[in-house]
């Protein structure tokens with residue numbers, strides 16, 4: 001559905017993305033994951049036909065982004081990071097205005113449809129300025145859906161929302177993802193895990209990994225991590241767990257918390273629980289501990305050992321990530 005080959009974009013002398021190559025198949029929901037400034041917005045603007053690339057080829061359903069940009073725009077719905085909404089218009093008026101701009105036939109019916117799709121039926125006549133941020137984001141999604149695009153490109157759709165709104169918007173994306181091909185950008189790994197089937201990780205303008213979230217975590221760690229909460233001496237417990245065959249590493253992460261890593265394919269959970277109980281400690285909780293995006297980034301950047309490029313300047317320290 002989307003084919004990207006050797007995509008590069010320069011802003012003057014600054015290279016924002018460099019030689020990106022990836023494909024997205026019809027029906028996939030793919031996360032574009034990366035820290036601030038990685039090049040997500042730049043890539044998404046090019047893919048939606050809003051900005052030309054400096055080099056490289058992008059095709060959407062076989063249409064070239066430069067030669068056939070009208071066809072591409074017809075196929076793609078774009079939700080920018082900041083949606084330009086008009087606070088003095090009602091939800092209906094704004095969407096009708098956008099539908100007219102796009103010359104959509106039977107615009108009023110289509111506006112009613114998209115308002116229902118994003119579950120704003122009861123707010124159709126509310127002024128946009130009076131809506132919550134989560135609702136405004138849904139209005140943005142509605143405008144991206146107006147022309148029945150096959151592909152949705154969503155730039156950080158949950159940024160700035162509160163936890164309840166985040167859940168709502170993620171559910172909505174999952175729902176529209178049943179009928180659309182979706183590329184969404186995020187800098188939050190759990191978001192990618194919960195909503196997407198596949199992840200492209202971008203760092204400093206380059207794709208540094210591409211896989212399912214599950215494979216990515218396993219591939220990067222090659223091991224499995226667990227966390228045990230207990231009542232008693234966590235340091236002594238960590239020492240005992242560290243002696244179990246198949247445990248690579250164990251440490252007391254807090255006074256009541258032990259974290260340990262087991263070798264791939266070795267299920268040491270039962271033995272770890274036994275060791276705790278036999279030591280006279282109370283086992284309160286044993287659960288897998290997933291890697292944070294920060295961990296993954298650190299691993300990727302350390303593995304990659306990025307070479308300084310004149311365009312991007314000297315490598316910077318690893319960015320701060322939200323887990």
Ligand SMILES: Nc1ncnc2c1ncn2[C@@H]1O[C@H](COP(=O)(O)OP(=O)(O)OP(=O)(O)O)[C@@H](O)[C@H]1O
Pocket residue numbers: 011014015016017034035036037038039040041042043081
């Ligand atoms: N209009 C512009 N002019 C010059 N440089 C730009 C422009 N837009 C982006 N950049 C630079 O290009 C790089 C990539 O930015 P981009 O906005 O694509 O990243 P991003 O991953 O979307 O980050 P964020 O999550 O902060 O939006 C950054 O170094 C940024 O400073």
